[in-house]
Amino acid sequence: MTNVQSETWQEKRDRYVPKGVGNGNRAMAVSGRGAILTDANGTDYIDFAGAIGTMNVGHSHPKVVEAAVAQVEKVTHPGFNVMMYGSYIEVAEALCHITPGDFDKKAILLNSGAEAVENAVKIARKATGRQAVVTFTRGFHGRTNMTMAMTSKVKPYKLGFGPFASEVYHAPYPYMFRKPEGVTEEAYIQWSKDEFDLFFKTQAAPESIACVVMEPVQGEGGFIIPPKAFVQHVADRCKEHGILFISDEIQAGFARTGEWFGIEHFDVVPDLITVSKSLAAGFPLSAVVGRSEVMDAAAPGELGGTYCGNPVACKAALAVIDIIKEEKLNERAEKIGADVEKTVEKWAEEFHFVRGFRRLGAMAAFEIVKEDGITPDPERTSSIVKGANASGLLLLSAGVYGNVIRFLAPIVITDDQLEKGLELLYDQLAESIK
DSSP: OOHHHHHHHHHHHHHHSOTTSOOSOOSOEEEEEBTEEEETTSOEEEESSHHHHTOTTOBTOHHHHHHHHHHHTTOSOOOTTTSOOHHHHHHHHHHHHHSSOSSOEEEEEESSHHHHHHHHHHHHHHHHSOOEEEEETTOOOOSSHHHHHHOOOOTTTTTTSOOOOSSEEEEOOOOGGGSOTTOOHHHHHHHHHHHHHHHHHHTOOGGGEEEEEEOSSBTTTTOBOOOHHHHHHHHHHHHHHTOEEEEEOTTTTTTTTSSSSGGGGGTOOOSEEEEOGGGTTTSSOEEEEEEHHHHTTSOTTSSOOTTTTOHHHHHHHHHHHHHHHHTTHHHHHHHHHHHHHHHHHHHHHHOTTEEEEEEETTEEEEEEBOTTSSSBOHHHHHHHHHHHHHHTEEOEEESTTSOEEEEOOOTTOOHHHHHHHHHHHHHHHHHTTO
């Protein structure tokens, strides 16, 4: 595709696609393999975005492609509610085996992360006979009406789109990098636990709450990792009051954190888990997995949808699960995260504005701050991200302040590609002080 043709596509995009659909990079992707995307002009981009955490096994992994093509040639979509097919059941079985918990489980397949969260709420309400839903400050759970209510960040996700679903409450969630000055970590963690207990007295009575939905690592909120003691405290309170604990693993799942699921780092077994993104390597597929007695609370016909558990997506998901096992991507994620950590530690010595690094496995991020070492600097962050995208590195920011740079590269990225990508990011950090 020539430059002229590419410009034509840009013009058509602006004419026919609404501006509400954001584009972090205006290049036109035409091919991809592993951690590399190639645009219409033949320019390669190192991918540190992974379609917002969707490509853990990489773009167009040969085994995923083979599985999907083979399925397309057989049947594309009979509709599981109309006529069953084996791959739906195989994915449900696989998810029940790899998710934490040694109790009997069942799984329902859906299309998107938000759809999984909505169905988890439906199931929890049906199973408990309660209505209230609790999420956390800075949490992100989707863009539908229900999940917007559950999402904490106002701009760009919620402003002007209300009214939202009722009986949704936001509990406090600790943010270790931004704990009050002079307060010890131990004291801050205790304060966070006390605030969660107080929430039951000031916001929502526990006997009215169907579920607490927590991201084990907040994704869009800025890759915020909570203290283990806080997560366990929340889980204990849920058990004490008959509240279902739901782990939203949509961004943290499938080897991103060095475990199959982020919640495994906290020695907590959730009642329900929502998954999507890297489950099917870019094919629309999500799931709710959980305790059999909870999942069976809904009657036949009360759950489902037209495209839920499409067989092509299911075959892709089965290939993804095999790839993670065969290529030992959990171990690889930890190696990637450690390499990123070493590099960012060096940057922090050189640049006063690089602070607050944190990670679980390869789910890593740092903050861009001002001279005082704590005040968010979204303007510099935006400049760095734009510069990186222009230089051949696909990069995303995050956080309610818009000042967090996050790493979501495919876990199959090579050492050379990772090193080159980090060099491109370093160049933009250095450029931002000129």
